[in-house]
Amino acid sequence: MQHSPDNSSCRKAYITTPIYYVNDVAHIGHAYTTVIADALAIYSRMVGHDTFFLTGTDEHGQKIEEAAKARGKETQAYADEISGKFKALWDEFGISYDKFIRTTDTEHKQGVQFAFQKMFDKGDIYKDVYKGHYCISCETFFPKIQLVDDEFCPECGKPTSIVEEESYFFRLSDYQDRLLQWYHDNPDCILPRSKRNEVIRFVESGLEDLSVTRTSFDWGVHLPEAINDPKHVMYVWLDALMNYLTALGYGTDNTHMDQWPARVHLIGKDILRFHAIYWPAFLMSLEMPLPKHIAAHGWWTRNGEKMSKSKGNVVNPKEVADAYGLENFRYFMLREVPFGGDGDFSQRALIDRINSDLGNDLGNLLNRLIGMSGKYFEGRIESDLVGKYYQAELNAMRESITKLEPLLFEMQIHRYLEELWRPLSVANKAIDQYQPWTLMKEGREEEAMALNGLIATILANVAVMLHPVMPKTTTAIAGALGFEITQENYEKLIQKAGMLATFTVEKIPPLFPRIEEAVLVEKTEEKKIEKAPAKTEEKEEGVAMIGIDQFFQTSLKIGTVIQAEEVPKSKKLLLLQVDLGDGDVRQVVSGIKEWYSPEALLDTQVCLVANLKPAKLMGIKSEGMVLAAKDKEGLVLMRPEKPKKTGTAVS
RNA sequence: GGCAAGGUAGCUCAGCUGGUUAGAGCGCUGGUCUCAUAAGCCGGAGGUCGGGGAUUCGAGUUCCCCUCUUGCUACCA
Numbered sequence: 001m002q003h004s005p006d007n008s009s010c011r012k013a014y015i016t017t018p019i020y021y022v023n024d025v026a027h028i029g030h031a032y033t034t035v036i037a038d039a040l041a042i043y044s045r046m047v048g049h050d051t052f053f054l055t056g057t058d059e060h061g062q063k064i065e066e067a068a069k070a071r072g073k074e075t076q077a078y079a080d081e082i083s084g085k086f087k088a089l090w091d092e093f094g095i096s097y098d099k100f101i102r103t104t105d106t107e108h109k110q111g112v113q114f115a116f117q118k119m120f121d122k123g124d125i126y127k128d129v130y131k132g133h134y135c136i137s138c139e140t141f142f143p144k145i146q147l148v149d150d151e152f153c154p155e156c157g158k159p160t161s162i163v164e165e166e167s168y169f170f171r172l173s174d175y176q177d178r179l180l181q182w183y184h185d186n187p188d189c190i191l192p193r194s195k196r197n198e199v200i201r202f203v204e205s206g207l208e209d210l211s212v213t214r215t216s217f218d219w220g221v222h223l224p225e226a227i228n229d230p231k232h233v234m235y236v237w238l239d240a241l242m243n244y245l246t247a248l249g250y251g252t253d254n255t256h257m258d259q260w261p262a263r264v265h266l267i268g269k270d271i272l273r274f275h276a277i278y279w280p281a282f283l284m285s286l287e288m289p290l291p292k293h294i295a296a297h298g299w300w301t302r303n304g305e306k307m308s309k310s311k312g313n314v315v316n317p318k319e320v321a322d323a324y325g326l327e328n329f330r331y332f333m334l335r336e337v338p339f340g341g342d343g344d345f346s347q348r349a350l351i352d353r354i355n356s357d358l359g360n361d362l363g364n365l366l367n368r369l370i371g372m373s374g375k376y377f378e379g380r381i382e383s384d385l386v387g388k389y390y391q392a393e394l395n396a397m398r399e400s401i402t403k404l405e406p407l408l409f410e411m412q413i414h415r416y417l418e419e420l421w422r423p424l425s426v427a428n429k430a431i432d433q434y435q436p437w438t439l440m441k442e443g444r445e446e447e448a449m450a451l452n453g454l455i456a457t458i459l460a461n462v463a464v465m466l467h468p469v470m471p472k473t474t475t476a477i478a479g480a481l482g483f484e485i486t487q488e489n490y491e492k493l494i495q496k497a498g499m500l501a502t503f504t505v506e507k508i509p510p511l512f513p514r515i516e517e518a519v520l521v522e523k524t525e526e527k528k529i530e531k532a533p534a535k536t537e538e539k540e541e542g543v544a545m546i547g548i549d550q551f552f553q554t555s556l557k558i559g560t561v562i563q564a565e566e567v568p569k570s571k572k573l574l575l576l577q578v579d580l581g582d583g584d585v586r587q588v589v590s591g592i593k594e595w596y597s598p599e600a601l602l603d604t605q606v607c608l609v610a611n612l613k614p615a616k617l618m619g620i621k622s623e624g625m626v627l628a629a630k631d632k633e634g635l636v637l638m639r640p641e642k643p644k645k646t647g648t649a650v651s
Numbered sequence: 652g653g654c655a656a657g658g659u660a661g662c663u664c665a666g667c668u669g670g671u672u673a674g675a676g677c678g679c680u681g682g683u684c685u686c687a688u689a690a691g692c693c694g695g696a697g698g699u700c701g702g703g704g705a706u707u708c709g710a711g712u713u714c715c716c717c718u719c720u721u722g723c724u725a726c727c728a
Contacts, residue, residue, distance in 0.1 A: 194656050198723050201654065360690055368687040375686065432692040510688050
């Protein structure tokens with residue numbers, strides 16, 4: 001039906017997520033990757049591809065060993081526990097994975113050893129000495145170039161010593177040209193394509209051989225016995241990346257090796273380099289075909305801010321799913337952000353998507369159909385005369401439907417969903433245009449029935465194509481429309497543009513009740529206060545200690561308010577003109593209206609951050625920030641105790 | 652500093668190889684129907700397409716310069 005350039009290879013669909021590192025708690029980023037992969041897997045199965053969907057956990061490495069020790073647990077027991085949490089979450093989310101791999105699985109370890117041996121025999125892995133400048137105090141190697149006076153540790157300033165550690169190396173440098181050739185020959189091997197350029201430039205700048213074993217810890221896959229070097233364990237990336245092969249039985253029983261090469265490896269952009277450089281190089285060494293696509297998505301921010309533990313604004317996917325519905329959340333994640341770009345999570349945006357896209361456009365359309373068919377035809381819906389009266393609308397729907405598949409495989413999932421919504425608009429317009437209530441009054445029942453048939457057909461098509469994103473919801477819609485979402489019906493409705501058989505619509509309650517207010521309490525503020533004193537160890541992201549030089553990056557000045565007015569339509573904002581002396585007058589928008597009137601501020605002095613990046617508030621440019629202190633009692637401005645000359649620096 | 656990708660309506664983004672009055676969704680706003688979830692539909696406001704220059708009969712779309720953002724990378728701190 002549709003153009004299918006390489007039908008044979010499309011028949012197989014091996015889809016992977018990264019294996020998640022068990023030193024981490026599942027957050028929206030994990031859920032995002034997994035949901036994308038799940039949607040692709042469901043789609044692939046629906047259209048009849050032989051699909052294998054893999055996810056799992058990465059459990060080796062020094063950090064895990066230490067984390068377990070710190071908790072007084074056996075390393076394996078600790079790994080079991082955390083890995084179990086991931087698995088439980090995906091099970092609760094109904095993720096349709098075919099295999100959940102763990103790097104501590106025996107088969108995986110055997111497979112990795114098999115691969116190591118093969119690379120070793122081939123000469124791609126050799127033993128050498130890793131020389132580095134090592135700071136004993138920081139327990140870290142530093143490249144010479146970072147050292148202070150070629151000797152001292154850049155972190156703590158203590159002298160470093162040259163430490164030699166035995167290591168096995170992979171001849172990554174040998175694969176530079178072949179990698180570049182691969183990127184060149186396969187424009188879509190790395191998605192989004194802009195990321196491919198980054199990778200190419202990195203590879204062009206020269207690749208060094210990769211150290212692939214460690215002797216400093218033991219929690220990892222040991223080298224094959226034949227090599228007889230028991231103090232080495234494999235370094236995490238060789239171990240972890242190999243999961244994509246070992247999950248199929250590579251090196252052991254080869255059960256699913258016919259699934260290789262992967263249709264797509266879904267990853268976050270942080271691990272692009274490993275997947276786009278090391279992984280293909282390993283595969284080349286193993287003389288295996290390379291994956292079709294490596295697709296890297298972006299980050300989620302929260303209300304425009306980066307998520308971090310110390311801010312307490314990490315989005316917990318389970319919380320959101322519980323509050324708003326799992327499938328609504330899935331829809332939101334896939335619809336909201338262009339693939340590869342960063343997305344912002346806010347309850348407002350989520351609610352808007354649910355109310356507008358899902359409720360108004362989709363759910364309400366089904367209700368309209370239920371209402372009309374119930375009122376006019378006791379629920380019966382016949383579609384055989386749709387073409388006679390509404391061919392134009394059918395055509396419009398078909399036009400959108402046929403655009404969908406390529407978008408999905410190009411990872412343009414947000415475009416896919418956008419396009420999928422057009423037929424809904426066609427249906428809603430058609431109802432208003434042809435007015436079935438008028439048709440009924442005029443006795444044109446055949447046309448009214450055909451119109452209902454049109455609506456039902458459109459809803460059925462949309463339900464099928466939306467199924468990968470919202471499997472349960474669309475099953476409910478299909479149920480109301482008297483059909484099931486199966487490969488057969490996919491072929492009948494989507495591929496062959498067939499019509500629904502006559503059926504009686506089932507009255508179901510609204511699928512997407514309107515949401516008026518945010519369900520989850522935004523607790524970031526409270527958390528921050530509670531956590532700050534307790535957690536001093538999180539110096540990287542929390543209330544870190546800074547040097548005096550960092551403090552002086554902030555330019556603080558005494559300024560005089562020479563003009564003050566209210567910002568129209570704003571509850572909180574005042575627009576101030578603050579004189580900083582020497583003709584430097586700043587326009588500052590400040591959220592202090594609730595506590596200060598413009599008159600009270602005029603000709604008074606304030607303390608201003610003078611080198612703050614300008615921002616726009618309510619469309620007004622703000623070129624500074626007025627310092628103030630706020631607690632439950634209210635807000636007060638920080639002012640000089642006695643008037644000082646305008647423009648005086650604060651330090 | 653180098654490289655790359657971007658800067659298009661309030662917001663998120665489409666605009667292919669240059670060609671009539673620059674588009675979509677959301678938001679805002681006026682009107683309207685009643686089958687429907689304060690939903691739907693119709694209309695409207697809103698853009699010097701980052702700035703400047705060049706090529707062209709004609710540029711959001713090509714070239715040059717500048718500027719800002721983001722990413723990768725280097726280096727300084």
